[in-house]
Amino acid sequence: MDLPPDVHLKDLCLDGRLNEALVEMAVLGSKVRFRGYDALVTECVRRKAHRVGQLVHAHMLKTRYRPSVYLDTRLLIMYDECGLLDDARELFDGMPQRNVVSWTAMISAYSQRGCQIETMVLFRLMLQTGLFPNEFTLATVLASCVNAHGIVHGRQVHSVAIKNNYESHVYVGSSLLNMYAKGSEIHDARIVFEMLPERDVVSCTSIISGYAQLGLDEEALHIFQKLFKQGMECNYVTFASLLTALAGIAALDYGKQVHALVIRRQLPFYVVLQNTLIYMYAKCGNLLYSRRVFDNMPEKTVTSWNAMLVGYGDHGLGREVLCLFNSMKDVKPDSVTYTAVLSGCSHGGLAEEGLEIFDKMVNDKELQPKMGHYACIVDLLGRVGKIEKALEFIKNMPVEPTIAMWGSLLGACRVHGNFSVGEYIAQELLHVEPKNAGNYVILSNIFADAGKWEDVIRVRDMMKGRTILKEPGRSWINLNKTVHTFHSSDRSHPQKDKVHAKVRELYEKIKEIGYVPNLSCVLYDVDDEQKERMLLGHSEKLAIAFGLMYSYEVGILRITKNLRICVDCHNFAKFVSKMSGRELSVRDCKRFHFIANGTCSCGDFW
DNA sequence: ATAGGGTTAG
Structure with missing residues (x-):
């Protein structure tokens, strides 16, 4: 019985003897058939041997071998995996026939390199030829629609997925929900997630990290807790996303629990997790632990x-x-x-x-x-x-x-009492972003500090009739594994009356040792008494009061705030620390403030 | 043969 001439070539490839296989190819000349070429290309992909790959391709052309769609596609994938995008495209353009796999491989080459436009263009061309995309194609295309702009295309791809009945496929589903989350449409992401008939690590992790990346840290924690109870599989990506969320809410106790889980499971890529742990402990105010994790890292x-x-x-x-x-x-x-x-x-x-x-x-x-x-x-x-x-x-x-740059300089003008430059910058800023309340607040502070009260009134008048957007202030404190969140003038917390009374009590006490409320922090057109009431309703004051009421140990009181702390609350905290002898740590969106004995580690600059 | 999630900063 005659053996096909290139059987030996295939065996050499399977043995990983690429050089000998190359010699065999040259010696066989036009006797190389499908099985030989296929084995050669496979070995080139495995080794990322693009030079040999090009030689194999050249050999086909020279010997006038006509590769099948399958083999052309394998060559295309070889070029892509070896980083030769242009060669892959040239081959693709010259292919006499293409199937779904060829198209998907070509699209994937662009998608993985972040070429969003080319990905979409090719996908449309594919649809125009009348070919139907499969679950691979859809997952690939959706993976490149991961920003604010991509979501426009992503929605269209979503409808293609529905038409072809792939919406509920695990891979397509996780790409879809990730696409919506990255496009800030977390609600749509959640709907896709809830409708998935089966979930795996990736789809579960996607929804958790989706919340975390949008800063919806508590929601990320909640859905993790729910899925974890249902027995979801976790890997290092899951825990990395979760730890980011826990860092956001400064949930030290949960953070330690996750740390323990991670140690118990001995997960791979522990380095990545340790990096996240360093970050989490630092954001929770526990620098000692950050440093210990850091020092103990073997790599x-x-x-x-x-x-x-x-x-x-x-x-x-x-x-x-x-x-x-x-x-x-x-x-x-x-x-x-x-x-x-x-x-x-x-x-x-x-x-x-x-x-x-x-x-x-x-x-x-x-x-x-x-x-x-x-x-x-x-x-x-x-x-x-x-x-x-x-x-x-x-x-x-x-x-x-950038606007942020001007904003930071404006803040500096306030601290250093430079109201000429401050006013100049503020005017610019009020022009560029007239709806940002923060700029008005700082400008008002600058004038108030300089005693220019008629200008404070002028700033207030400027705000009239404009819609001022301000992210609502929110502060929280972690006590007994519970996040207690307070909003300005909070009327929703179950202990609201007691908390407000406590703020009032602190206020009376610290007034005796020199605290004066800074009314220029309030920009509403109300009388001074009302301003005082509004100041006392600031969320960080509520959180501080709550913390003093319910933390019996003498340790440091840790408060977290979503925005920058205001001048008055900063001052309030300093006086409270002096009066009560307690140490306070306030983490605002910019940095930590360690407040003890009436002074703050930030030196009143933030 | 082709597919999905992730760490630090802002």
Whole structure:
């Protein structure tokens, strides 16, 4: 019985002897058939051997071998996996026939490289040829619709999925819900999730991380708890997403429980989880644990260093940031590292050091400074009162200043009492974003501090008739594994009367030792008595009062706030710490404030 | 042969 001539070639490939197989191919010439080529291409994909892959392809052309759709597609995949997108496309364009797999492979090549437009263009072309997409195609296309713009296309792909009866497929479903979550349509994401007939780790993780990435941390925790009780499978991605959410709500006790779970299960990619743990402990105010996790890591990635640097920076520990940064060995700082270090210097009041590092970064030319880095420098100069210099820096930047940058400089003007520049910036800002209440508040504070009361009234008048958008203030405190959340002038908390009475009591007591309410923090057109009442309703005051009422241990009182703490609440907290002898930690959206004995670690700059 | 979720910053 005659054996096909390329059987040996196939065996060599299966044995991983690619060089010998290559020789065999050359020797066989036009006697190489499908099985030989298929084996060669498979081995090239496995080894990512693009050079040999190109030789195999060239050999087919030279010997006038006509590859089947299958083999052409395998070649296409080979080129894609070896990183040769252009070769893949050229082959695709020249294919005499294409099937769903060919199209999907080509689309996937673009999708995985983040080429959204080309992905959609090809998908449309595919539909125009009359071919029906399968579950692979749909999952691939949807995976590239993962931003605010993509959701427009994503919705259309969704309807294609419904028409072809793939909506409930696990892979398509998780792509779909992820697409909606990334497009900030978490409600639609939830509907897709709830309608899935079967769920797996990925779809469950997708919905959890969907909530977490939108900052809906409590919702992320709730759905995790529910799914966990139902016995969902968890892997390192699940726990990483969950820990991010727990960091957001500063839920230290839950964080430790997850840490324990992660240790018990001995999950793979523990490095990633440790990075997230460093971050979580820091955001929960437990820097000691962050550092212990960091120190115990047998291997660190740049993300580990970044997370630790961010932790120190959030706590205003500039010296520790610098010390850690200078001890970075075997790891190259990346763009995030510099953001963390510069922002750490800023929060720690180390302007000179920060500027030096920025110069070093510019001179090294390895990393191009980005908007975030420039913003840190503006913040840094503003902090030490070099307002004019910051203005000059902004004018000389190679990038357009952002609203946030002006906002930070405006804050600096308030602290340093520079109301001429402050007013100039505020006017600009009120023009660009007339609906942001924060700008009015700071401007009003600046005028109030300068005693220019007629200007305070003017600011208030400017707000009249404009719709002022302000994210509602929200503060919370974790006691006994429960998150107690308070909104401004909260009327919903079950203990509301007691809490309000407690705030009032604290208020009377600290007035005796010098606290004066800062009425310019209220921008509503009401009389002073009403303003005072509104000030006392601020969510962080409610959380502080609640904490004093229900935490019996003498330890530090940890409050978290979604916005920046206001001047009056900051002052209130300082006086409460002085009067009660308790230490307070207030984490606002910018940093930690450690308040003890009437002073704050932020040095009244934030 | 082709497919889905993820860590640090802002």
